[in-house]
Every structure is written in structure tokens, then in C-alpha cells.
Amino acid sequence: MKQKRNTREEILDVALSLFSTKGYDATSLSDISAMLGVSKAALFKHFDSKEEILFSVMKMMDEEDRNRARDMNVPEDKKSESEEDYRDINKNDFISYALSQFEYWTENKRASEYRKFLSLERLRREELRVKWEENFVSGPLSYTKDVMEALGIDGYEKKAMRLWSLMFLSYFLFDSGEDKEKLKTNLKEEFETLLEK
Numbered sequence: 001m002k003q004k005r006n007t008r009e010e011i012l013d014v015a016l017s018l019f020s021t022k023g024y025d026a027t028s029l030s031d032i033s034a035m036l037g038v039s040k041a042a043l044f045k046h047f048d049s050k051e052e053i054l055f056s057v058m059k060m061m062d063e064e065d066r067n068r069a070r071d072m073n074v075p076e077d078k079k080s081e082s083e084e085d086y087r088d089i090n091k092n093d094f095i096s097y098a099l100s101q102f103e104y105w106t107e108n109k110r111a112s113e114y115r116k117f118l119s120l121e122r123l124r125r126e127e128l129r130v131k132w133e134e135n136f137v138s139g140p141l142s143y144t145k146d147v148m149e150a151l152g153i154d155g156y157e158k159k160a161m162r163l164w165s166l167m168f169l170s171y172f173l174f175d176s177g178e179d180k181e182k183l184k185t186n187l188k189e190e191f192e193t194l195l196e197k
Contacts, residue, residue: 008046010036012060013110015053020113024054024121024128058131061114065135068104072097079146086150094147095191102167102187106174115171136171140164152197159194166190 014035018027029050033040047053069076074097075085104111115136122132133139141164148156148163170183 008056009060011043011046011053012057015050016057016110016113016117019054019057019121020117024050024117024125057114061111061135064111068100069097072100074147075143078142079150086146089147089150091151091195094151095188095195098163098167098191099184099188102170102174102184105171106180116175136168140167148195151195153195154197163191163194 011032015027015032018031018035022031027050029040029043032050032053033043036042047056066076073093074089075082077085079086105115106112118128118132118135122129141160144160144164145157148160153159166187170178170187174180174183
């Protein structure tokens with residue numbers, strides 16, 4: 001049986017879709033309500049402002065990312081925040097998670113729109129630049145270093161940078177039309193090599 005979506009989540013998905021195509025500033029509450037087929041007053045039953053919608057989108061995506069990590073048996077937080085979670089991590093779980101992240105950020109509609117939205121808006125709004133770096137630059141690089149250190153990988157800092165550089169570049173290659181399966185195969189081979197002790 002198909003799970004019924006809640007109105008708040010629908011508003012966030014429609015807003016994200018509009019933000020990723022029109023941009024945050026060019027998207028109005030009227031645009032969001034029109035796409036949903038409801039009045040602006042109906043939006044105000046759930047959110048006080050467009051900015052609250054934006055921050056709710058970011059919170060939703062952070063929660064989704066944490067849930068994905070938990071479901072895949074890898075740490076959700078930085079090592080400094082939950083060192084005990086890094087004691088039981090294994091290489092295969094991390095490789096599976098990294099590859100699933102590639103699929104998630106390129107193929108999942110919500111995640112792909114969010115990635116594109118942050119990539120565009122990071123140049124316009126400071127808080128979105130910070131969020132973009134947290135999700136696609138310093139955050140994943142730091143996380144990858146923590147995991148590789150926990151796995152006992154020699155030269156983990158340089159290897160983490162190489163691993164994350166490959167992942168980051170692959171997002172853009174995917175966006176420009178490169179073969180997804182070939183990218184995934186190449187990433188898996190490179191990850192396995194980089195994670196050798």
C-alpha cells in the first residue's frame with residue numbers, strides 16, 4: 001500500500017523543485033502555492049515565510065542524509081562527535097555507502113534537485129555556501145578522512161582527498177551526460193584501491 005505523503009513534505013518538495021530551477025530569490029510563495037494548487041493562506045498554515053520553507057528543506061535533507069548513513073551501517077556524525085561509531089566500521093560498508101551516495105545525489109529526484117540548488121545558490125547566499133560546503137566539500141572530505149583513519153589506511157589524508165575528488169568530479173560528469181554505470185564501476189574500482197591498507 002502506498003504511504004500517504006503529508007502536506008508539509010509536499011510543500012517542501014515543490015519548493016525545492018522550484019528553487020532548483022528558478023532559484024530561491026525568483027521563486028515566490030505564489031509560485032509554490034500555484035504549483036501545489038492551493039492558496040497562499042494554505043501555505044501559511046504550515047510555514048510562516050519562504051525562508052522558513054528554505055530552512056525546513058535543509059533540515060529535511062540533513063535528516064534524510066543521517067538516516068541513510070544509519071541504514072547503511074556507517075557513522076552518522078563526525079568522529080569527534082561520535083568516536084565509538086567509528087570502531088566497528090568496515091571497508092565494504094563504507095564502499096557500499098559511498099557508491100549509494102553517488103546514486104542518491106544523482107538519481108534521487110529530491111537529492112539531485114537539492115544538490116543542484118545548493119550548487120547554484122552558494123554564489124548568492126552565504127548560508128547556502130556554508131551548507132554546500134558542508135554537504136559537498138569540507139563535510140564529506142572530513143568524514144572520509146575520519147573513516148579512512150578508523151580503518152587504519154596509510155596516508156589516509158591524501159587518499160581521502162583523492163576519493164572525495166573522484167566522487168565530486170563524478171557528480172558533474174554524470175550531470176554532463178557521462179555513462180552512469182561506467183562512472184559507478186570506475187568509482188568502485190578506485191575506492192577499493194584507495195582503501196587498501
